[in-house]
Amino acid sequence: MERFDEELLEMAVEEATRSGAKEAIAELVEEDTSQIRFSNSSIDVNKRWDRYHLDLFLSKGRPFSLGRKISTLTIQDPKPKKIRERVPKEVRKLEELPKSKLYWGMDGDSHSSYPKVNDLYDRSIESFYDKAPRLIENTIRESMKAGAKKVAGVLYFGKRKRGLLTSYGNGGTYKTSHCEATVRSFHESGSSGQNLVVRRDLSDIEENLLNAGRKAGELAKKSADANDGKEGTYDLIMNPTVGANIFGNLLIGANPIMWIAGMSCLKGKMGEQISSKKLSVRDDPLVDGGLNSRPFDAEGTPSKRTSIIQDGEFTGLINNTSSAKLWRFMNWKKLKFWVRPKTTSNSKLGQIGMTGTENDPRTLIPKPSNYVFEPGDYSFEEMISSSRRPTIYLTSNWYTRFTNMREGKFSTVPRDAMFLIKEGEIQRPLKNLRLKGDLIEMAKNIEEIGKELKQVKWWEVETPTFIPYIKIKDCKFTRARQ
């Protein structure tokens, strides 16, 4: 990374504290990301983003006050002169702001070491740029051989260097690489199949891409000549892509900020059985190859694992230092005096706006790292053969929308290959159904969990999720009859 200047971190924190900020976090990021988008079996566009910026989080206020004054400053293409000009100005502005009721302080402990995280960076990313177009052409060819008539998709790849320093002296620097691909293959109108590749290391990337192309092509072919599905109640087998989307919407509620915003169906359910005993899920910033794996969070707190659901019981929220303190304050009547909610190392300078654009405001909030599901005992084939009741197998979905996020009631639209399973065998492809559900009811109805985990992240799944196939009983499907 040619622009990365680690000394700017120290300069920014010093400038902030000298100007009057009580606490400061400086985060320096340089990234070189590329994308290839393709459709109709041809590359549509090659893209490249060259980004380098310094984010500075500042706070002011007494340690025990109810909220503090906060501000986040982004300096693009940071240079010493820009830091010296803009940081004191931002600290002065802080004086005029009201206190944020969301912010209660950051990690003030001193951390001398951080856990080692495997597979963060693969140096072969440096030579990937020139060979990526050929790999995509081969992937398209492989998918066509497997039955696709046309192939669409996207490949992202790149490298990133991140440096962090807090006013408590915590932080460090590390590099990451990443490669993410979606391949969607089409056979006839309305018949399609999708597969994903999500990796940090590129050692077997060519094989992975070809495999994704082949599987997407096979699914597209198998789902040709689908009939309209019949409305009703079925058992459901979700492949990892579908499970990551649906259960991701449940897990995102294990965050006090979502409780405060009225956007979580887990509110008030801590310690309760919220799913089948077969389900255990953790937030894991240390998992090998996880796209959000990292040695420390935005406060310089060493990364650690947090159990969210253990044997069906809702066991934990993700927190940063501030949200843990706020949480304790809001629940002091209910919490036993020895219970001290603490940061779970999930602090991030995350977006909190509603437009979803890069220009949304950012502040220090708890955000999930990677979700990791505990694998079960079943192979995919065993899940199919054990299906004695009418069962639907979904391979992809999109447009999950809630009637009410507080209640967790939603519907989602299956897309790509969908199959009816009867008497333990895949009978035929289906189309034009909609899954209507209740997140907690579905989690309670989990019957079987697969034994192989796959990392999922794509257009419809924001948090990298290691998840197996999951089978759920009694799911409702509807369709537009008119």
Place this chain on the structure above:
Amino acid sequence: MDGKSLSDHAVEYGGKKGAQYSEARFVSSVDENYIARNGKFLSIQEKPTQGIGIRILVDGCMSFGSTDRLERKAVENLIDSLIRSAKQTRREEPIRLSEEKTIQKSWKSPVKVPFSDVSDEEKQDFIKKLDKALKQGTGKVIKNRVVFLNTKKEDKYVANSDGSRINSNRSYISILTVMNADVNGKREQRLLGLGSTSGWEWIKKKSIKKRIVKEAKKLAKTVRNAENVQFKEPIDVVVSGDVSGIMAHENVGHPSEADRIMGREGAQAGESFYKDLMEESEIGKIKMGNENVSIIDDPTMRGSPGHYLYDDECVKARKRYLVKNGYLNELLLNREYAHKFDTTSNAASRSNSYSREPIVRMSNTFFEPGQHTKEELIEDVEKGILMNSFTEWNIDDRRFHSKYVGLEAYLIKDGKVTDKMIKRPVLELTTESILQSIDAVSKDYVSRMATCGKSDPMQPVPVSVGGPHLRMRDIEVR
């Protein structure tokens, strides 16, 4: 070198290096965001951003790149790498762009009070007063009120190798209110967005605060009174502009996007059922609905959330009739797809940031108002419902099978709206059945701001959804 000179240089440099077409877009913007929950501030931020986005067409292959490093050498290096990647790409069908007029113009959104002339205190005060009014207006029913206020000042300069240069100063303001109503274990949520391409004067209008409070009161009424009702037979449904707007956007606007129809969004936002229709017949001859159905997408509406006068490919914006008198009339086109359809662009090319490529987008999409009053639509309904707002909705990725769940909805009996509120009535309908069931359109028009998502990386852009009331006959309501 300033952003404009750098853009001009990028276009010239691209040409020298062998690009058939080059385009540079310099954007400098300042966003201000205020977020408050129950009147207490959670975050206040100002975020200046600037950068340059460059598109290069070489041997029929397209590359796009962006950088926040506004230096001549950095831009030249970026263009070199874009040309290299375009040359490494092979396409059987080269990308070509439609021929368009060369334009050199400037435009501004209408602003009376610039955001920079308004103090932070005044902006905070607006949110505090709004929250107070929401609280007073709804008692203890809406316990959780989150207000997002965003102002954006964006200066943009687009230069391309055809010689066009567009300079724009766009000022945009939006307010989003998230309300959670909770009474005796019954819960409802409402997200209401309002916005305008104008200055601070827009939010000072009494009608803005009044409308938000009115919607909050309706939410409180809904959570208290709505009851489950089963309809065994099809009934008539009258939908408000809020609902007709989302239908126009999802069921007609999205499938009209030419890049979807031609498959470019295949792996993400999906394709379009129009493709099947256009294989059987041609634009202008495809019947979509009754003759009283016309659907417009119009970026030229001053002050609207989706307003612009020139798109990001320097093409002059105009009103577009997507459906006219029941027939498919026009698609949404950028220059790439205009060339494929052997026509000229209708200026639908938008990008939401310097770091995103311009693609085909909607602006303000709505059913064209008709001749009737809302009362006339209702008085001819023997049994039906009036759906004023919606909550959950979705649609398949070819934009044919849709679902809209009502929020504020009333029973209509013998031509009159009754006091009986229906809890979450569901319309699960195909686009065809929606358009063909409409037998009357009112002359009123109401709209709100929405954020439309498309592409990968996702490009949320402000649009308006709205329109008149529609009467739909013989609809299955669940």
